[in-house]
Amino acid sequence: MAKNNSNLEPNRNHVPTETNSSSLKGTLIFTMSIGLFIVLSWSAIFFLFLNRM
Amino acid sequence: MHLHRYEKIWLTFGIGSLVIFLTVLGVSAFAFGQQPPSHMAKVDPQNVRDAAPFDEPGLRQINETTYQANIIAMAFTYQPNKIEVPVGSTVRFHVTSSDVVHSFTIPNTNVNFMVTPGHINMAEHTFTEAGSYLVLCNEYCGTGHHYMQMTIEVVE
Amino acid sequence: MRNSALKVEDYNSNIGTTVAPKDAKLSMAHIYIAFSAFLVGAIAGLLQGLVRGGMIELPNWLGYYQILTAHGVLLALVFTTYFIFAFLFAGMSRTHGAFSDRLRKLGWTGFTVLTIGTLLAAILIILNEASVLYTFYAPLTAHPLYYVGLTLFVVGSWISGATLLGHYFGWKKAHKGERTPLFGYMTVATIVLWIIACLGVAVLVLLQMIPWAFGLTDEINVLLSRTLFWYFGHPLVYFWLLPAYIAWYVSIPKIIGGKLFSDSLARMAFVLFLLFSIPVGFHHQLMESGISEMWKFIQTVLTFVVIVPSLMTAFSIFGTFEQTGRAKGGTGILYWLHKLPWKDVRFFAPFMGMIIFIPAGAGGIINASFQMNAVIHNTLWVVGHFHLTVGSTVLLTFFGISYWLIPHLTGRKFTPFLNRLGMVQTWLWAIGMFFMSGAMHLIGLLGAPRRTAYTTYQNHPDALVWFEGIFTNYVTIAIGGVILFVAAVMMFYNFIYMTWLAPKGDTEFPISEPAEDASETPKVFENWKLWIGIAIVLILFAYTIPIYDMIVNAPPGSPTFDFLIK
Numbered sequence: 001m002a003k004n005n006s007n008l009e010p011n012r013n014h015v016p017t018e019t020n021s022s023s024l025k026g027t028l029i030f031t032m033s034i035g036l037f038i039v040l041s042w043s044a045i046f047f048l049f050l051n052r053m
Numbered sequence: 054m055h056l057h058r059y060e061k062i063w064l065t066f067g068i069g070s071l072v073i074f075l076t077v078l079g080v081s082a083f084a085f086g087q088q089p090p091s092h093m094a095k096v097d098p099q100n101v102r103d104a105a106p107f108d109e110p111g112l113r114q115i116n117e118t119t120y121q122a123n124i125i126a127m128a129f130t131y132q133p134n135k136i137e138v139p140v141g142s143t144v145r146f147h148v149t150s151s152d153v154v155h156s157f158t159i160p161n162t163n164v165n166f167m168v169t170p171g172h173i174n175m176a177e178h179t180f181t182e183a184g185s186y187l188v189l190c191n192e193y194c195g196t197g198h199h200y201m202q203m204t205i206e207v208v209e
Numbered sequence: 210m211r212n213s214a215l216k217v218e219d220y221n222s223n224i225g226t227t228v229a230p231k232d233a234k235l236s237m238a239h240i241y242i243a244f245s246a247f248l249v250g251a252i253a254g255l256l257q258g259l260v261r262g263g264m265i266e267l268p269n270w271l272g273y274y275q276i277l278t279a280h281g282v283l284l285a286l287v288f289t290t291y292f293i294f295a296f297l298f299a300g301m302s303r304t305h306g307a308f309s310d311r312l313r314k315l316g317w318t319g320f321t322v323l324t325i326g327t328l329l330a331a332i333l334i335i336l337n338e339a340s341v342l343y344t345f346y347a348p349l350t351a352h353p354l355y356y357v358g359l360t361l362f363v364v365g366s367w368i369s370g371a372t373l374l375g376h377y378f379g380w381k382k383a384h385k386g387e388r389t390p391l392f393g394y395m396t397v398a399t400i401v402l403w404i405i406a407c408l409g410v411a412v413l414v415l416l417q418m419i420p421w422a423f424g425l426t427d428e429i430n431v432l433l434s435r436t437l438f439w440y441f442g443h444p445l446v447y448f449w450l451l452p453a454y455i456a457w458y459v460s461i462p463k464i465i466g467g468k469l470f471s472d473s474l475a476r477m478a479f480v481l482f483l484l485f486s487i488p489v490g491f492h493h494q495l496m497e498s499g500i501s502e503m504w505k506f507i508q509t510v511l512t513f514v515v516i517v518p519s520l521m522t523a524f525s526i527f528g529t530f531e532q533t534g535r536a537k538g539g540t541g542i543l544y545w546l547h548k549l550p551w552k553d554v555r556f557f558a559p560f561m562g563m564i565i566f567i568p569a570g571a572g573g574i575i576n577a578s579f580q581m582n583a584v585i586h587n588t589l590w591v592v593g594h595f596h597l598t599v600g601s602t603v604l605l606t607f608f609g610i611s612y613w614l615i616p617h618l619t620g621r622k623f624t625p626f627l628n629r630l631g632m633v634q635t636w637l638w639a640i641g642m643f644f645m646s647g648a649m650h651l652i653g654l655l656g657a658p659r660r661t662a663y664t665t666y667q668n669h670p671d672a673l674v675w676f677e678g679i680f681t682n683y684v685t686i687a688i689g690g691v692i693l694f695v696a697a698v699m700m701f702y703n704f705i706y707m708t709w710l711a712p713k714g715d716t717e718f719p720i721s722e723p724a725e726d727a728s729e730t731p732k733v734f735e736n737w738k739l740w741i742g743i744a745i746v747l748i749l750f751a752y753t754i755p756i757y758d759m760i761v762n763a764p765p766g767s768p769t770f771d772f773l774i775k
């Protein structure tokens with residue numbers, strides 16, 4: 001099919017090959033917030049556990 | 054194989070948190086005795102009433118503030134069905150099953166353990182507030198599972 | 210439109226890499242059963258929510274625990290397994306070429322055996338001879354044929370698994386020295402995990418339950434049976450999760466118009482799942498007598514190790530999003546997020562699943578936390594937890610896969626109309642889960658038990674609070690259940706639409722090109738003998754001594770209790 005394939009052969013040339021730090025800042029922030037969420041929720045239940053001893 | 058610098062930071066934080074969790078749990082369990090219920094004693098599940106302590110299910114006083122409650126879980130009740138202790142008492146629950154798997158669960162406390170036939174499980178709780186405490190079975194044990202309950206009256 | 214990846218009309222293109230038509234038939238056969246099971250399971254779920262809230266009563270020919278058994282079996286076992294094989298068969302055909310006629314025949318054999326097992330189990334559930342829930346814990350006893358049905362189910366899945374492995378080995382032979390495409394690699398890891406896991410349930414059912422249920426043996430070792438079940442039960446949840454991860458690693462990068470962030474990290478994550486998701490079953494038995502604290506703790510530590518590949522996945526997938534967003538001209542710390550195809554359900558449904566995996570995973574860590582398990586064990590918290598993990602993360606990803614897999618297989622178009630339906634469906638599912646699962650978590654902390662029909666425990670105040678909270682209320686659960694049910698019916702319609710109604714045409718099966726670093730991926734990752742060897746060593750380490758103890762120091766066993774379920 002001779003349709004516009006732009007997103008099927010996606011941006012082969014645009015995807016950066018280097019992984020310089022600035023390009024993953026958002027990922028770091030995102031994962032670290034997950035970490036924070038895990039620590040907070042775990043602590044909350046741990047204190048609930050201690051409270052109920 | 055190459056780890057991005059940020060991924061190293063993230064994994065260090067993530068794995069570090071897991072190590073801390075495990076350390077806290079391990080120390081509080083193995084050094085301070087807050088272990089999960091893992092009693093190793095066994096009984097004959099088809100003849101639980103033949104031997105002590107389940108030949109006389111019920112409450113026994115051990116010292117001034119400590120009691121031992123020997124309880125048989127069965128479809129769909131507990132025997133005894135009600136116990137009464139003074140406020141401030143520590144009760145050690147010894148529970149076994151005369152038929153299928155049940156649980157012995159007191160909502161809003163950490164007493165919540167499985168009762169498997171052939172085994173005795175136990176947990177301890179100090180009742181610091183007076184009132185009526187619900188005990189329920191939260192392991193499916195048959196058509197009447199949702200009727201299975203008993204109460205603990207903690208009195209002044 | 211600014212972003213080319215948003216153009217739904219453009220997905221329809223024949224790029225010469227398709228699922229072979231005969232393989233598509235096999236895959237579609239699985240899809241039909243998967244979605245039929247899904248619909249019936251969802252009806253059961255709706256009823257459960259309403260019954261528990263005290264809003265309806267079931268007619269006396271229908272038991273609560275009967276529909277709960279149906280719900281667990283149909284959704285957690287039937288829907289997942291059939292969908293997974295549909296996806297893996299199609300994906301292996303797409304990435305490794307058409308199956309040989311001989312192998313495809315084996316695939317149909319697997320399907321047939323799986324289906325006979327499913328039907329047998331279903332009949333016994335309908336007859337109320339098997340209301341033992343999908344975990345069938347001894348010594349509650351179902352009709353012996355129920356266990357035969359489960360056995361056939363497992364055997365069928367093994368045959369299907371062998372078909373996939375056979376296809377992989379065939380490809381390997383024809384492509385000596387080449388690196389296996391990521392899809393094939395991950396499929397092998399998933400199937401190997403499944404086969405090793407099922408050994409536990411095979412021993413349980415064949416050596417313990419069937420002889421006992423048929424009356425050939427008088428008694429069963431209950432603790433051993435539970436341990437064998439959970440040896441299988443935990444990797445079972447990874448068997449659901451890994452195919453969703455395959456879509457995240459292999460298909461999503463393509464859908465958003467990018468490329469996977471790292472090939473070697475993806476393979477490493479799957480190796481870690483294979484190694485560490487089995488020797489951890491005791492985390493389901495933390496509140497149980499007869500297993501010592503030390504062995505429970507050892508398996509708790511191993512459980513925490515299997516969290517690491519999910520941490521890696523979070524970084525890999527989000528890193529892929531960020532690189533793609535930036536490649537499309539996105540800037541700033543988070544502004545590149547605008548470049549992702551938010552209006553494309555093939556991206557958005559799995560993305561919603563990923564977001565839901567954050568509370569789901571956090572909850573899982575809490576559940577596995579040794580003595581802390583007492584807070585949540587067998588409460589509704591747990592039900593809330595796995596409706597997030599399998600019920601949302603996995604299911605939303607499977608829905609996301611359906612939007613291209615089904616039209617691809619049926620030779621139809623993924624239309625903008627379907628995309629809109631899908632977007633609404635995803636939102637409804639997420640909102641319904643927010644209410645149902647959110648309330649289940651909190652009400653569970655207040656002690657509400659799972660697997661329990663409507664009861665106020667003789668109006669005991671500790672139980673009445675479950676009916677009185679603003680959010681922490683059984684009614685919230687029921688409302689969430691109703692919203693979910695609407696979403697489920699919509700999804701079923703989408704399935705019908707994609708199978709029979711959508712306009713004829715082509716829809717792409719998206720497979721991302723290899724990551725930049727794929728050529729550097731160490732060869733050792735494909736050394737299956739090594740990984741299986743280590744997995745076995747870990748299993749032996751974690752289980753040998755406790756299981757030996759359970760057998761040698763066993764108390765007298767238990768007889769059957771089939772009258773309790775009727």
Ligand code: HEM
Binds near residue numbers: 254257689
């Ligand atoms: C229409 C959507 C759904 C609704 C309304 C719903 C509702 C429920 C409810 C209320 C329960 C708890 C019953 C109890 O413990 O007494 C339950 C249990 C369960 N649900 Fe769902 N659910 C839905 C979808 C799903 C999906 C998609 C899956 C998995 C793929 C799933 C898997 C399970 C499992 C495994 C159980 C536990 C069964 C057991 O305890 O034996 N559910 N569901």
Ligand SMILES: [Cu+2]
Binds near residue numbers: 194195199
């Ligand atoms: Cu029960």
Ligand SMILES: [Cu+2]
Binds near residue numbers: 442492493
């Ligand atoms: Cu698990």
